[in-house]
Amino acid sequence: xxxxxxxxxxxxxxxxxxxxxxxxxxxxxxQLFAAGNPLSAAFWESAQTAIGxxxxxxxxxxxxxxxxxxxxxEPTTLIDMHVWAEEAERSPLQTEMHGLLVTYxxxxxxxxxxxxxxxxxxDATARRAYxxxxxxxMTSPLPDGRVPxxxxxxxxxxxxxxxxxxxxxxxxxxxxxxxxxxxxxPLPRHELHKVCMLIRSALASPGWPGDLLTACGGVDPQDxxxxxxxxxxxxxxxxxxxxxxxxxxxxxADTDDVALDEDSQAIVALCSIQHYDxxxxxxxxxxxxxxxxxxxxxxxxxxxxxETDNDDGTTGDANLGGAAGxxxxxxxxxxxxxxxxxxxxxxxxxxxxEFETRxxxxxxxIHVTALWQVLGAIDDDxxxxxxxxxxxxxxxxxxWAPGT
Numbered sequence: 001x002x003x004x005x006x007x008x009x010x011x012x013x014x015x016x017x018x019x020x021x022x023x024x025x026x027x028x029x030x031q032l033f034a035a036g037n038p039l040s041a042a043f044w045e046s047a048q049t050a051i052g053x054x055x056x057x058x059x060x061x062x063x064x065x066x067x068x069x070x071x072x073x074e075p076t077t078l079i080d081m082h083v084w085a086e087e088a089e090r091s092p093l094q095t096e097m098h099g100l101l102v103t104y105x106x107x108x109x110x111x112x113x114x115x116x117x118x119x120x121x122x123d124a125t126a127r128r129a130y131x132x133x134x135x136x137x138m139t140s141p142l143p144d145g146r147v148p149x150x151x152x153x154x155x156x157x158x159x160x161x162x163x164x165x166x167x168x169x170x171x172x173x174x175x176x177x178x179x180x181x182x183x184x185x186p187l188p189r190h191e192l193h194k195v196c197m198l199i200r201s202a203l204a205s206p207g208w209p210g211d212l213l214t215a216c217g218g219v220d221p222q223d224x225x226x227x228x229x230x231x232x233x234x235x236x237x238x239x240x241x242x243x244x245x246x247x248x249x250x251x252x253a254d255t256d257d258v259a260l261d262e263d264s265q266a267i268v269a270l271c272s273i274q275h276y277d278x279x280x281x282x283x284x285x286x287x288x289x290x291x292x293x294x295x296x297x298x299x300x301x302x303x304x305x306x307e308t309d310n311d312d313g314t315t316g317d318a319n320l321g322g323a324a325g326x327x328x329x330x331x332x333x334x335x336x337x338x339x340x341x342x343x344x345x346x347x348x349x350x351x352x353x354e355f356e357t358r359x360x361x362x363x364x365x366i367h368v369t370a371l372w373q374v375l376g377a378i379d380d381d382x383x384x385x386x387x388x389x390x391x392x393x394x395x396x397x398x399x400w401a402p403g404t
Contacts, residue, residue: 001031001032001034001035001037002035002036002037003037004032004037005071005073005106005109006039006043006071006072006073006116007068007071007072007073007074007102009028009032009039009043009047009071010047010067010068010071010074011068013025013028013047013051014064014068018051018054018055019055021051021054022048022051022052022055025044025047025048025051029044040116040117042116042117042120042121043071043116043117043120045120046067046070046120047067049067050063050064050067065077067120069119069130070116070119070120071116071119072105072109072114072115072116072119072130073102073105073106073109073114074102074105075098075101075102075105075134076130076131076134079131079134079135079138079149080135080138080139080149081149081153082138082149082152082153082156084098091155093151093152093155094152094155097148097151097152100142100148101134101137101138101148104137105133105134108133113133114129114130114133138152167274167275167276168275168400169400170275171275171276171278171279171400172397172400172401174279174283175279175282175283175393175396175397175400176397178283178286178287179286179393181287182286182287185286185389185390185393186386186390187229187390187391188386188387188390189228191376191385191386191387192228192229192232192376192387192391193228194376195232195375195376195387196228196231196232198374198376199213199231199232199235199374199375200224200231202374203219203221203224204221208262208263209370209371209374211263212263212266212267212371213235213238213371213374214244215238215242215244215263215267216235216238216239216242216243216244216267216270216371217234217235217237217238217243217244218234218238218242218243218244219231219234219235219238219244232375232387232391232395233391233394233395233398234398235375236372236375236377236391236392236394236395237395237396237398237399238399239270239368239371239372239375239395240270240273240278240395240396240399240400241399241400242267242270242271265367266367266370269363269364269366269367270364270367270368272364273364273365273368275400276303276306277303277361277364278396279306279396280302280303280305280306281299281302281303281365282392282393282396283302283306284299284302284306285302285384285388285389285392285393286389286392286393288384289384289389290383290384290385290386290388290389291383291384292383292384293382293383293384294369294372294377294378294382294383294384294388295369295382296362296363296365296366296368296369297358297362298382299361299362299365299368299369300358300359300360300361300362300365301358303358303361304358304361369382372388372392375387375388375391376388377391377392
């Protein structure tokens with residue numbers, strides 16, 4: 001008992017039902033006092049408030065995390081660009097670094113550099129100092145030379161890339177199955193040649209759309225592919241997965257609080273469209289054939305209505321139609337677990353949520369349809385052309401499987 005820290009006590013209280021925690025609080029306080037480890041009146045008051053709020057169902061996940069962090073040795077969830085995963089979901093590296101940080105904070109607390117009572121009282125200055133202390137540790141080399149922030153972000157990047165590649169492979173398999181069911185889509189060579197003549201002229205001229213197409217496709221306007229099909233597919237694949245940068249994007253990336261120009265905003269929006277959003281849109285167009293509506297609102301509709309063959313019955317949309325994760329504003333329901341109650345929404349609420357999702361998707365696809373018109377994939381009425389019917393599925397496959 002004499003060695004228990006505030007963090008130990010708080011975690012113990014949170015590990016049992018709130019009603020039980022409230023019952024044992026007084027006896028636990030007496031036992032710690034008798035063991036020569038009384039903690040402080042401010043801590044016990046904060047514990048009574050936090051556990052009482054959980055029992056009453058008024059506490060949010062954010063409230064409880066803030067109370068746990070106010071013990072002075074619990075790392076904050078977000079430190080600069082790193083987010084600690086939930087304990088059960090941490091990798092061995094995260095578990096190791098989290099434990100080392102806890103030990104460091106315990107040492108700083110013992111040295112009087114952390115004021116837990118001020119943290120419990122919500123002192124903003126103490127909170128900033130607490131976060132700054134963790135940031136310094138995260139960005140300083142350990143005795144073995146590793147920098148915690150660097151190795152954690154490297155691991156996070158590796159995980160993201162692996163998940164991205166997996167999603168891409170799954171979406172590509174599903175796209176190929178769709179195209180197999182659609183059958184042959186002939187290449188309109190005369191239309192392709194006419195469009196490519198206009199495209200070559202646009203790429204040779206500064207401004208929109210040449211600069212944006214050049215950045216998306218990663219091409220050199222002075223050394224374009226001679227083959228029309230190669231040029232068209234390179235540019236159309238670049239709309240799906242931009243491979244280059246605009247001339248000034250590198251400078252913007254190193255500058256704070258600088259508004260992006262329209263082309264830079266377009267690149268950001270294109271990069272925000274996820275695999276299953278593309279899969280939904282292109283699958284609908286491939287099945288519909290020439291003349292299929294392809295305005296941004298139409299594409300957004302295809303995204304929100306699309307269903308994949310996932311075993312769990314959910315839609316495959318990874319960006320806009322997927323389930324939202326728990327947020328820090330989730331309520332504690334019965335005092336024993338975090339999260340929102342699984343209750344049915346009124347029909348109007350579900351309709352509004354679908355409308356919001358569709359509007360968000362349409363906002364991303366505005367740049368897509370503008371470039372598709374330049375490429376001749378959709379016409380002035382924003383309907384799929386024979387060239388788009390042939391080329392857009394081919395371009396999507398190229399973006400996801402370069403070299404095939």
